[in-house]
Amino acid sequence: MSHELVAQSTKAIPGDQQIADYLPMIFDKRVGLVVNHTSVLGKTHLADTLLSLKVPIKKIFAPEHGFRGTADAGAHIDNGKDEKTGLPIISLYGSHKKPTKADLEGIDVLIFDIQDVGTRFYTYSSTLHYVMEACAENSVKLIILDRPNPNGHYVDGPVLEKEFASFVGLNPIPVVHGCSLGELAKMINGEAWLDRGIQCDLTVIPVKKYKHADKVHIRVAPSPNLPNDQAIGLYPSLCLFEGTNVSIGRGTTTQFQVAGTNVEGLGDYTFTPKPLPGAMDPPLKGKLCYGFDLTKTDTRALGFSLKYLFYFFEKTGKKESFFTSPAFFDKLAGTNELRKMMLEGKSEKEIRASWQEGLKEYKKIREKYLIYR
Structure with a gap:
């Protein structure tokens, strides 16, 4: 199955296809991959491509839905081994959302390559947050192979309030945040949203031939219940x-x-x-x-x-x-304002008005970290 992402009349080129840009950073390093079934170049998984180039991959870290992307939303996924490559797979879900010091032992660089859909409650961005935090705590470099955001053409919804932070939303961003994961990672670093304000050693390999206004077509379903x-x-x-x-x-x-x-x-x-x-x-x-x-x-x-x-x-x-x-x-x-205002009989117009100030402030922050204007 081809994984080219078509953006209007041009073809966006995701970061993982730009091998010449990131191979020099990793060819002599011990590498871990944060990947799933969307992490493919053409018909080949990123793990297989890098192994064929003799990159010393040591571990695979898999988010919600697992390495192959077939698990139910919220399902427990055990650690295991990839049958094709023999590489150990560490699940970043359930009670183990963040790589531990032991998980990262023997790893110099983590590569993150996962297709996101641009909403705060889609958990791949929370996985990214915890991966950044673990990398910062354990002196591991993080390279994000960026991908287009299919909902990247607008920003909307209430900005998350700190007391409602969870795995379906960790950072003070709106429901539709208008960022690629690379841009979001830059924001998380720049706004010091990691624990204790620590900083992740971060490199983003940007998408080529892409702007946020482009209509993005995704050929590989990012999770079982988002089929198209x-x-x-x-x-x-x-x-x-x-x-x-x-x-x-x-x-x-x-x-x-x-x-x-x-x-x-x-x-x-x-x-x-x-x-x-x-x-x-x-x-x-x-x-x-x-x-x-x-x-x-x-x-x-x-x-x-x-x-x-x-x-x-x-x-x-x-x-x-x-x-x-x-x-x-x-x-x-x-x-909790959305639910409370609905129960109070407020109109959609009134509810929307309640989040505009927060949205305005967020857009100012977002502007600092945009790669695709």
Whole structure:
């Protein structure tokens, strides 16, 4: 499967394809890779490519969903060994989100190459944060092979408040942050967001022929429940439903492209979640859900929208019971103000107005670290 990312009429060239730029930095170093199934050049995994070039790779570190990208969201993943290369795989998920001193023993350089989708609650950026922190604490250099952000054309949503920091949001950035992971890493360093303000020895290999305004097509699904560009575009608006009684299609073949709940008569579309790879125990499993088919929605025009959230909240009674996990909803939102204002009967316009000042301040910070203008 080709992994070229097409940006409008030009072809963006991800950092991992620019081997001549980073090979001199690593050819005589002991290397660890923070990678998953998206870390491919053409049809070949980065690990296989570097091994063929005699780069001394010692370990693979894998994020949520694992090295091959097949595990359910939130599933426990054990450490193991890659059958093809024999390399040890260390899972950076569950109770082991950050590489330890022992994990990094014998490593001079870590290479980070993972496709992100540009939202705060997508956990690959939290993995990046912890990897940066571990590298800073253990004097390991970090090289990020940057990739385009498919939601990089806009910035929106509430900025995370410190008390709601979690693995689905560690830093004071909005839901849609408008950065590549390389830019975000520069921001984390520059704003001293790592523990005790420590600094990571960081090099970013930028994407060539790419601007944030470009329309990015991703050929390799970044995780099991974001199977295509449509799901990735809808993800910012639909992920908040994960803390409610609404299904966003886990357990169907239209994950993050439908929304519905088991209240008869809502919307004009029905679906029934069932166990599928990547979602073996989906919300509302086996229940007929009524709602909307969003597979044809113009996601760039939609942006980060609360309209579906408001629709289901209002149609199901405007009650606290809509939020099946209030604490998780607040972590996803990065604040409890969104939920509280909805329960108080505030309009979407009023809620949006409440986060504009924070967004304005964030955009000033973001400007300092942009690579792709």
